[in-house]
Amino acid sequence: GEDVEQSLFLSVREGDSSVINCTYTDSSSTYLYWYKQEPGAGLQLLTYIFSNMDMKQDQRLTVLLNKKDKHLSLRIADTQTGDSAIYFCAEKDSGFQKLVFGTGTRLLVSP
Amino acid sequence: GAVVSQHPSWVICKSGTSVKIECRSLDFQATTMFWYRQFPKQSLMLMATSNEGSKATYEQGVEKDKFLINHASLTLSTLTVTSAHPEDSSFYICSVQQETQYFGPGTRLLVL
Numbered sequence: 001g002e003d004v005e006q007s008l009f010l011s012v013r014e015g016d017s018s019v020i021n022c023t024y025t026d027s028s029s030t031y032l033y034w035y036k037q038e039p040g041a042g043l044q045l046l047t048y049i050f051s052n053m054d055m056k057q058d059q060r061l062t063v064l065l066n067k068k069d070k071h072l073s074l075r076i077a078d079t080q081t082g083d084s085a086i087y088f089c090a091e092k093d094s095g096f097q098k099l100v101f102g103t104g105t106r107l108l109v110s111p
Numbered sequence: 112g113a114v115v116s117q118h119p120s121w122v123i124c125k126s127g128t129s130v131k132i133e134c135r136s137l138d139f140q141a142t143t144m145f146w147y148r149q150f151p152k153q154s155l156m157l158m159a160t161s162n163e164g165s166k167a168t169y170e171q172g173v174e175k176d177k178f179l180i181n182h183a184s185l186t187l188s189t190l191t192v193t194s195a196h197p198e199d200s201s202f203y204i205c206s207v208q209q210e211t212q213y214f215g216p217g218t219r220l221l222v223l
Contacts (some may be wrong), residue, residue, distance in 0.1 A: 010179070016146045020202060031211070035214075040217070040219070041216055041217060042115075042117075042204050042214040042215050042216040042217045043155070043204070043206075043214040044214070045112060045211060045212075045213065045214075048211060080209060092211075093218065095208050096207075097143060097158070097160070097208050098145075099212055100159075101155045102154065103153075104153075104155050
């Protein structure tokens with residue numbers, strides 16, 4: 001079945017850039033997503049990328065997709081303490097509405 | 112995107128009782144909703160796909176008689192945890208299918 005992996009933890013200083021990485025196994029993925037989860041809350045959709053794109057930029061967020069290596073990354077520019085949260089990548093198979101979530105990366109931003 | 116609410120936001124119950132959690136799509140008529148479970152410091156586990164007007168589709172390993180799902184209208188799906196036990200304690204999150212999934216704020220269940 002599909003498998004989505006992320007590194008567990010990332011620590012950065014305020015103002016630095018953060019890069020969160022994700023690898024997936026399903027080559028038929030059509031859309032890949034990044035969600036943010038703050039403590040005790042649900043998931044907030046940050047951005048998504050269609051599988052025929054290499055890059056997407058949305059304000060401070062840049063998504064890079066290497067479809068050959070099945071590697072997805074999320075870069076947060078000028079990281080703020082409010083960006084501290086857990087970030088999940090997710091992929092959607094072309095035939096289904098279901099999302100397969102990664103293990104989540106806990107981002108800690110220190111002042 | 113769709114605005115989704117859940118009620119209650121947290122609940123504590125005694126072992127053996129049943130608990131109902133509501134998921135509402137406030138601004139979108141959703142034919143499909145999803146129910147997830149999340150353990151501390153873990154990812155989301157899909158429990159079932161809730162389809163308006165028909166039976167839910169459960170993921171492998173999820174007991175349909177234990178976790179009853181009803182999607183009686185286009186704006187409401189309910190998850191009832193029957194005869195709850197301490198191992199059912201978890202964070203339950205629903206989502207609404209629009210162009211992508213939009214999530215509710217979650218319900219934390221603690222079974223004593």
